[in-house]
Amino acid sequence: MTDGGGRDEAKRSGARGKRPQGRGGRPDTISRARQVAYDVIEAVRDSDAYANLLLPARIRRAGLSEADAAFATELTYGTLRRQGYYDAVIALAAGRPIDAIDPGVLDVLRLGAHQLLATRVATHAAVNESVALARRVQPKAAGFVNAVLRTVSRREADRWRELVAAEAGSPDQALAAVHSHPLWVVRALRTALDREGRADELVELLEADNASPRVNLVALPGLVDDPAALGDPDRYSPVGSTADQPLRVVEQHAGRVRVQDEGSQLAALALSRSMPVRTGERWLDLCAGPGGKTALLAAEALAGGATLVANEVVPSRAELVRRAVAPVPLDVPVREGDGRELDPGELGAPGGFDRILLDAPCTGLGALRRRPEARWRKSPADVPELTALQGELADAAFRALAPGGVLAYVTCSPHAAETHGTLGRALERWGADAEQLDTASVVQGLSRHPLDLAGDGRTVQLWPHRHGTDAMFIALLRRR
Numbered sequence: 001m002t003d004g005g006g007r008d009e010a011k012r013s014g015a016r017g018k019r020p021q022g023r024g025g026r027p028d029t030i031s032r033a034r035q036v037a038y039d040v041i042e043a044v045r046d047s048d049a050y051a052n053l054l055l056p057a058r059i060r061r062a063g064l065s066e067a068d069a070a071f072a073t074e075l076t077y078g079t080l081r082r083q084g085y086y087d088a089v090i091a092l093a094a095g096r097p098i099d100a101i102d103p104g105v106l107d108v109l110r111l112g113a114h115q116l117l118a119t120r121v122a123t124h125a126a127v128n129e130s131v132a133l134a135r136r137v138q139p140k141a142a143g144f145v146n147a148v149l150r151t152v153s154r155r156e157a158d159r160w161r162e163l164v165a166a167e168a169g170s171p172d173q174a175l176a177a178v179h180s181h182p183l184w185v186v187r188a189l190r191t192a193l194d195r196e197g198r199a200d201e202l203v204e205l206l207e208a209d210n211a212s213p214r215v216n217l218v219a220l221p222g223l224v225d226d227p228a229a230l231g232d233p234d235r236y237s238p239v240g241s242t243a244d245q246p247l248r249v250v251e252q253h254a255g256r257v258r259v260q261d262e263g264s265q266l267a268a269l270a271l272s273r274s275m276p277v278r279t280g281e282r283w284l285d286l287c288a289g290p291g292g293k294t295a296l297l298a299a300e301a302l303a304g305g306a307t308l309v310a311n312e313v314v315p316s317r318a319e320l321v322r323r324a325v326a327p328v329p330l331d332v333p334v335r336e337g338d339g340r341e342l343d344p345g346e347l348g349a350p351g352g353f354d355r356i357l358l359d360a361p362c363t364g365l366g367a368l369r370r371r372p373e374a375r376w377r378k379s380p381a382d383v384p385e386l387t388a389l390q391g392e393l394a395d396a397a398f399r400a401l402a403p404g405g406v407l408a409y410v411t412c413s414p415h416a417a418e419t420h421g422t423l424g425r426a427l428e429r430w431g432a433d434a435e436q437l438d439t440a441s442v443v444q445g446l447s448r449h450p451l452d453l454a455g456d457g458r459t460v461q462l463w464p465h466r467h468g469t470d471a472m473f474i475a476l477l478r479r480r
């Protein structure tokens, strides 16, 4: 990461207008990229904003160049992901707990610490611009920000990691602090890896959560003339690829090429390719918003002569589903309502659906790299609430299946309570009516390359550090 774009931009904006003066009459230049990053970080803390939604709007409003937009994105996402670690560093450097620091000033320090410890931004640029930012946020804190960041800059990143680990009360707390995850998340991820006998991969996983995922594309099957020309094919998904300028590729294809994680593609295809499609099959996507998997299922249904209905409880997300399926020349009715109260008869499937995707609401612990602030907003108390909802939705999905129909239970969380926990209890309730399928064989069968999967094959767990995908969990079941 260089500061090139940001510095150029700061010089340009320095030519314009009157700005506050720093000590000795030096102008307080703050590059627009840093200002955008700060504004988003502040809004995430102060107004519960979502960085992935707010940042693009702020970048557009500030009219950032491509290089400055990339710089602002790196600063925002990197700072938010590693916030827990930076707080530990700042507390040590300031010699006081972070809750004794003004929240706005703390955001300035976090952004400064990120530049010093995780980017190649020059020390003087990171410190001077942070001090200038502090003067805008809280003028009397400028000296404090200067002193703390100079202290941070005096030690190597490795040394700070050692100091933060040494401060922690236990080995788990050290992992949580150094790799910037809440303690309960570290433990949940270890438990999930341990089920596969791979608890020793924990640090790799935590670090994968701290890296930006690549922008991955899906070409809706049958609807793109030359999918091979889009870019480099994905390692696993037969309909996925990466491109040098992915957003341009998306624009050129009017919704038939979309941004979608490779793991999500495998989850949708696991259902649509679990067995050959018979003409006239009826498919349902029970929790469809915002519609990424619905679009892929719609293209698959069209190719196989099946029909597809989608359901989503949040109206604005149902609208996103409608937009996602619009480019597919198949009529996909989108019901707005609670999936637990769905009547297949009202949706044209009185005998039940032949395939149902339940991509269940979950903690999202498998997609932390994508939503930088998400880890700090979740709490262990979310888990029992979500597993209860998942169980009820699973029962509704199972009831809505035709005899012989297939259900894909999917989560973008590897938390054992949401994966094997919810599934295991559902299987107990359904007894002999349900049969688990060999999900691993299905997924391996459709993948371009063999996946390194653990377990008995009845379920599939993907991992960011092992497969480069979100940590999707997939289980296929048949109603007898």
Ligand SMILES: C[S@@+](CC[C@H](N)C(=O)[O-])C[C@H]1O[C@@H](n2cnc3c(N)ncnc32)[C@H](O)[C@@H]1O
Binding pocket: 264, 286, 287, 288, 289, 290, 291, 292, 293, 294, 311, 312, 313, 314, 317, 337, 338, 339, 340, 359, 360, 361, 362, 393, 412
């Ligand atoms: C994991 S997301 C689905 C993601 C989607 N399959 C995709 O690939 O774009 C789960 C969705 O379930 C919805 N949801 C939550 N509770 C629901 C319920 N009781 N009935 C139906 N949908 C629900 C959420 O609003 C959310 O849009």
